Amino acid sequence: MLADAVPGVPDEVDLLVCGAGAGGMTAALVAALEGLQVVVCEKTDQVGGTTSTSGGTTWVPGTHLSDQAGVPDTVAAAREFLNHVVANRSGVRLREAFLQSGPEAIEELDRLTDVKFVAAVAHPDYLDGPGSAYGGRALAPLAFDGRLLGREDFDRVRPPRREFLGLGGMMVGRNELDGLLNPLRSSANFRSAVTIVSRYLRDRASYRRGTRLLMGNALVARLLYSLRKAHVPVLFQTSVKELIIEEGRVVGAVFDSASGPRQIRARKGVVLATGGICWNRKIRERLFPAGARGYALAPVSNTGDGADVALAAGAGFEDGGDSPALWMPCSSYHRADGSRAVWPHIILDRAKPGLLAVNRAGRRFVNESDSYHDFSMGQIRDGSMPAHLVCDAAFMKRYGMGMILPGAKNLRPMVRAGYVIEAKTVLELAAKIGADPDTLAKTIEAYNQSAETGVDEAFGRGGSVVNRFNGDPRAQPNPCIGPVETAPFYAVAVWPADLASSAGLSGDEFGRVLNEAGEPMIGLYACGNDLASIFRGTYPGPGTTLGPAVVFGWRVAKHAAGKLSDRPSHFGATANERTENATL
Numbered sequence: 001m002l003a004d005a006v007p008g009v010p011d012e013v014d015l016l017v018c019g020a021g022a023g024g025m026t027a028a029l030v031a032a033l034e035g036l037q038v039v040v041c042e043k044t045d046q047v048g049g050t051t052s053t054s055g056g057t058t059w060v061p062g063t064h065l066s067d068q069a070g071v072p073d074t075v076a077a078a079r080e081f082l083n084h085v086v087a088n089r090s091g092v093r094l095r096e097a098f099l100q101s102g103p104e105a106i107e108e109l110d111r112l113t114d115v116k117f118v119a120a121v122a123h124p125d126y127l128d129g130p131g132s133a134y135g136g137r138a139l140a141p142l143a144f145d146g147r148l149l150g151r152e153d154f155d156r157v158r159p160p161r162r163e164f165l166g167l168g169g170m171m172v173g174r175n176e177l178d179g180l181l182n183p184l185r186s187s188a189n190f191r192s193a194v195t196i197v198s199r200y201l202r203d204r205a206s207y208r209r210g211t212r213l214l215m216g217n218a219l220v221a222r223l224l225y226s227l228r229k230a231h232v233p234v235l236f237q238t239s240v241k242e243l244i245i246e247e248g249r250v251v252g253a254v255f256d257s258a259s260g261p262r263q264i265r266a267r268k269g270v271v272l273a274t275g276g277i278c279w280n281r282k283i284r285e286r287l288f289p290a291g292a293r294g295y296a297l298a299p300v301s302n303t304g305d306g307a308d309v310a311l312a313a314g315a316g317f318e319d320g321g322d323s324p325a326l327w328m329p330c331s332s333y334h335r336a337d338g339s340r341a342v343w344p345h346i347i348l349d350r351a352k353p354g355l356l357a358v359n360r361a362g363r364r365f366v367n368e369s370d371s372y373h374d375f376s377m378g379q380i381r382d383g384s385m386p387a388h389l390v391c392d393a394a395f396m397k398r399y400g401m402g403m404i405l406p407g408a409k410n411l412r413p414m415v416r417a418g419y420v421i422e423a424k425t426v427l428e429l430a431a432k433i434g435a436d437p438d439t440l441a442k443t444i445e446a447y448n449q450s451a452e453t454g455v456d457e458a459f460g461r462g463g464s465v466v467n468r469f470n471g472d473p474r475a476q477p478n479p480c481i482g483p484v485e486t487a488p489f490y491a492v493a494v495w496p497a498d499l500a501s502s503a504g505l506s507g508d509e510f511g512r513v514l515n516e517a518g519e520p521m522i523g524l525y526a527c528g529n530d531l532a533s534i535f536r537g538t539y540p541g542p543g544t545t546l547g548p549a550v551v552f553g554w555r556v557a558k559h560a561a562g563k564l565s566d567r568p569s570h571f572g573a574t575a576n577e578r579t580e581n582a583t584l
Contacts, residue, residue: 009233013037015560016253016266017273018240018306021049022058022546023528024273025223026109026553032230033112034561036268040232041255043239043301048158048220049275050298050500050529055346056216057543058117058139058550060102065110066136069119073136075099081131082540089321089536097509098534098551105554106139113226115219116142124465125541126371134465138542141219146211149225156236157221158299159209163343163403169209170200171217181406219546238262240305243270243313243524250313250523268560269523272306272513273553276501276529277324280304287324287503291385292376295330295497297344306530310505315524316516320502322537326545327376329387329494331402333419343402345389345494346372351470353482354395356447357494359384362435363443367459369467369480373539376496386493388421388433390444394486399472402492411490421491429489444484454478500545504532510564511556525560527552 014036017028025047028038046052061078082095109115123138146154159165166172172180179192200210213221227234237258244252244263252265277283278298285293296302311317329350332342349355351369359365359382366378368389379387391401400406404414414420423429430440450456454477462468462480471479505526506514513524528549535544558564 009039009235010037011263012252012265012267013039014266014268015271015557016264016269017041017271018253019043019049019273019275019528019530020047020234021273021275021528021549022051022219022223023530023549023553024271025220025227026115026550027271027273027525027527027556028232029113029115029223029226029230030108030554030557031560032227032232034557034563036557036561038232039264040227040234041238041240041253041264042234042236043274043305044158044299045236046156046158047224047234048216049302051216051546051549052158052220053161053164053297054216054499054546055542056141056214056219057120057123057546058141058219059137059541059543059547060106060139060551061099061133061137063103063106063119063139065106065117065119065139069121069136071119071121071134071136073133075103077131077133078137079131081125081129081133082535084129084131085127085538085540086536089538091534091536093509094507094534097555098548101555102547102551105551108554109550113222114229115222115226118142122469123542124469126374126466126539127541128464132465141215141222144213144218144221144225146207146213146221149221149228151207153224153228154207154211154221157213157217157224160215160217161342163341165209167197167200169204170196171210171212171214172196173214240272240274240309243309245313248522250521253309266523269525271511271556272310272505272524272526272530273528274304274306274530275299275302277304277307277503278302278498278501278529280307283307283503287319288498289380291383292325292327292380292496292498295332295342295495297328297330297342297497297499306526307505310513310524310526313521313524314515315521316506316514316518318503318506318532320504320533320537322502323377324501324503324537325498326373326500326502326533326539327380327496328372328499329376329379330497331389331419331492331494333403333414333417341403342497344372344497344499345402347470349389349399349401350375351467351480352395352399352472353451353475353478353480354399354484355389355391355401356444356484357387357389358435358440358443359387360434362430362437362440364447364458367456367461367467369461369470370464371466371539372499379494379496386495388435388491388493390429390484390489390491392484392486392489395482395484396490401490419492423489424487426489429491433491433493447481448483448485451478451481451483454481456481501529502533502535502537505530507531509555510559511552512559525556527556
């Protein structure tokens, strides 16, 4: 269905949303619930963007869902936590707006739409400190039956990464992996495997992939389903090229569509939610470290269109604070068809005992069990790109590594593809990865001594809540450290890949884009990755990109509908920010 094939879409609406990821679709949905006439313009032929290929975890503190899950959380505790993590990196006003609106936004979506979450009982924040939480803040989207969308709209949902699909198109939850990999281990495993696989096989008789949607795919499908119920049109293959400005106000935008250029005017505002700077070559080369420019987890269509059109109109831009992006260590190889398979090393291997990461010299450089972002920041600071994850045969059999699943019998194809390096001895492995043999041998010897004592004197591995949560409790005395001693030995190269932007357009607590002088650009909003991260390059916990995307999408819609006062809140602001507030 091409852009101009959607019937009844006028050339002027109340709110014009550019981008159909979590932030943009939330803004459109909430605006429609407020009675505004809305249209969503999506550059590609599918909705979801990076959200659809993500885990879908959405970090929002203090919601009613935490109470329902039996792990009650408070905004006050989250405020204390963020004050500790983000400290004096600025942005208090936006974080306070996020904290204050988060519970209401989630409650309203839960009550009025099909966007449903459940609070995780155990999914800790990524950093320890005052106010940190073990559960309740990480919200997981409920599984969704894609058949409810109908075949055409189901195909409009961007599928997960190929590497994460079983049997060519089946989504599997983290807690379901053991049942599928070991169906004969127990009757429960067998029942789970049969249920999941049989449902998938039935789906494939009518659909291109399984319709049982989980994680980010479930969130995207739920948003699209809710938009359809609210009669919000989505124009596909319609990319924003220019903002229309009259008398100092943004009143619409010019798009490229499958049928040619098109203008759509907006009475209440234009919302930029195009996925962030990601594959924008100029910004990437200006801000990103040289060794971290080659990989990204966003679709190649995310080329920073929102930033381009806003900057051309005089918008301000922020470099992201500590980092221009939020990072994930990724391994990759080229498939037989020439395409590149990329695997994000989230938690399934790095945190487990018996794996260590080394730089080009053969030395450890980071706590391997820390969050993916903090691991990658350590790699960037060390300058070792790529680094190598190193393990032995016992680890590979028990946990797998990257694209190699636990218990894999034949590693030959992945060795031939250059994905994993195999060696009979540590010295041979060092030679194959280009490290100094004596240094790597001494590094592994010291690591093995830490496995015996349970104390990682170098990097404190296993010392934090999230380290231990993602480790293996069967390993003692430290669930994150185990010996590397059983030949053959293996190594996989990893590079930092950006999973989301931290740098982005300057904005205020209502999602209004600010110009270079720090003043609101009337009629122009941003949310999702187009808006600079409210956490200033830090990564507090699971879902701290999607949480602000959803909440600021909600706030943008409410402000455009006249439901949020322009008077900024002073709660929690510094003296300088209270002075800034007075100017708005």
